[in-house]
Amino acid sequence: MTLTEKILARAAKRASVNPGENVWVDVDILLTHDVCGPPTIGIFKKQFGQDAKVWDKDKVVIIPDHYIFTADKYANRNIDILRDFAKEQDLPHYYDVGTDRYKGVCHAAMPEEGFTRPGQVLFGTDSHTCTAGAFGQFATGIGNTDAAFILGTGKLWVKVPPTMKFIFEGEIPPYIMAKDLILQIIGDIGVDGATYRAMEFAGDGVMNMDMEGRMTLTNMVIEGGGKNGVIEPDQTTLDYVNARTTAPFEPLFNDPDAVYHSVRVYDSAKLEPMVAKPHSPDNKATVREVQKTALDRAYIGSCTGGKLSDFVAAAQIINGNELRIPTYIVPATTLIKEQLKTETIDGRTLWDIFEQAGCHMGEASCAACLGGPSDTFGRLNGAEVCISTTNRNFPGRMGSKQSAVYLASPYTVAASAVQGTIADPRDYLPVTV
Template sequence: MGKTIAEKILSMKSGQDARANDIVIADLDFVMGQDGTSPLAIRAFREMMAKKVFDPRKIAMVIDHSAPSPLQGVSELHHQMREFAREQGIYLYDIGDGVCHQLLPEQGHVVPGNLVIGADSHTCTYGAINVFSTGVGSTDLAAGLISGKLWFKVPETFKFVLNGKLPHGVFSKDLILYLIGDVTADGATYMAAEYTGEAIRDLSVEARFTISNMAIEMGAKCGLMEADDKVIEWVKQHTDKPFEPVSPDPDAVYAKVKEYDVSNLEPQVAKPHTVDNVCPVREVAGTPIQQGVIGTCTNGRMEDLRIAAKILKGKKIHKDTRLVVAPASRQVMLQAIREGILEIFIEAGAAVVTPGCGPCVGTHNGIPSDGENVISTANRNFKGRMGNNKAFIYLASPATVAASVLTGKITDPREFL
């Protein structure tokens, strides 16, 4: 009986014949914490009486959720991270370096076939490059820092077969929103989501990150894809680390399989206050919006910025609307400067902020006021997600956000493409 990608990676890393629902202790290839979770992990590390991390070259801490620090108390937490990183000799990505989930693949820390944990729920992002990556709590992070190992319950796998080609004006964000709306927010709880098919193969690696990033929004533990030629070429551009891609066996056993034809998919929007409250953009078109956000670990990469800039070039955002743009990393921001993309955003009336998570997580850089509608490329729209539980968050692609800030209301981006 064959194995899924998840079963194969956990078998290799544990040295066991791992099958769905087995409990294994597995070796970790990389461990990550961000500024919302690392201080608690450092405290747990001390409480466990540890002195040294298992391998400094396999650990990074990233200051991205509140960067630069908006509060004195947060500054103290950042200080703790900097001191711990210096003491242990681990990687530290400080303010302005970018979002953790952009940095780990971009900086070559994770490669196909790896097993990775991060104290952030969207660690599942790296599944797009064939990495079993998943979010953990701060105490589990501390255990990983010390031992280089962690226990896992091997997940069952939910296979998504995506046939056809996405139509013009429809993007990977629309696709993953549609899937979440279809299977619901708990439709893949504790499963490995495995995405395959012509529609996935057609996507760029950057677009695939968007899909794997939001696997957690359907309850999945990870969002895995095979490493095809596009992935292998992308990874080789970012690191010289050796790696061994993992593919599912032809006779792998899946808990669920769903097939879709995406050829007629329309732009999608997730309405407040749940990510699975999804509809075609036409059903909410005309809804007034006061703020747009382009960025985050879901859609702050170069491809996303180029799509939005194409729509905004030579135009001005609506007088009653604000636009916040947060590139996913320093490298992305520099490339956007070189291509003139930031100039397009700024001339259109946008506020370009430090690479980081602030607007999405609601720590700073764009907290909405009571009753305001925000349209965002982020991955969550729960009450209070952006720092105000009396605001309303709609999720959409960078194209839909760009079109909407031009008109001041939710707008089908195909009108501008």
């Protein structure tokens, strides 16, 4: 069996499972947030009763992150619903807005808090829940009804997905980031190329990445239609997880005779900096093909592109340069925001580098990645063209239907902010590569 099949078999208390089978699995963690949490709670109470208790309060994680810094009265009311529910149910893993516990984007906060445990099953009411697959966890997005069912029972049915394997052989060139790999893959297979399937990433190009790079790969499997993304756990994984939780977990690995739906092998040395052009994540082009395209804005943030390593990369290019277009910086979590103020390049903090270059500095949250209420930080409210480290560029994704979004790596977005048009990082990286 593949890693994904083995996790589902164990969670279903079965010796083995086959792709295509429907199985009922026990859930290790259920994640929800401020957009889907309130309707999930509503369904839970309607179906199980006003006084019903969740199946296991230690397995429920609620991280408000979507619409936090807004005057929208409905959005703020939704946070109140989460707060009341957490209090009523005495939930230990609620991260309230306006307190020291507030985290920011759930998919970046989950690993920080030790909830991404190898071999376990995680469901979340957000399509980018698949990010946690970087840790060798089975992790996928679900709707409110399924989440309410889990809240009451701790179980859910899943169809076992066949696994597509993507192998990157050899050292990744220094101007290439994980985002370039996943944009290449999605461009190759299309936005429905992995529908109903698992996407596994392997090869020394992947295994030499740190956890943040691996998370960028698994984060975007949903943009290929994938059910889950997964990477076999190794020492890097175990070191990361064990430093953040004492909860027990048992990693699983691919069997030597595992059967794959398909295997694609990439030569890492031949990879190019990539973009996804408007209005689809599979609308691929190399940066060279679209360089000098006019831009109105650059945006660095989100679960996929607002991690510490993303900002380190961007700062390497922005450091000492003037920016020609408005550039927005949104750390994914409050911890990453703190790290921006302590991590240095040439003796200057990342925060200072961005601020002195004139960047607009935001608070940790999903912010403009998905548009949001009209007062959302960085939202595209008109016909702007933006280059962004986020994960989706469907029509209107970052706000106005008239806007257009190019997706790219933090290197490429930073180089483009300096040049004012789409730019190749090879022309801006401080060291010769």
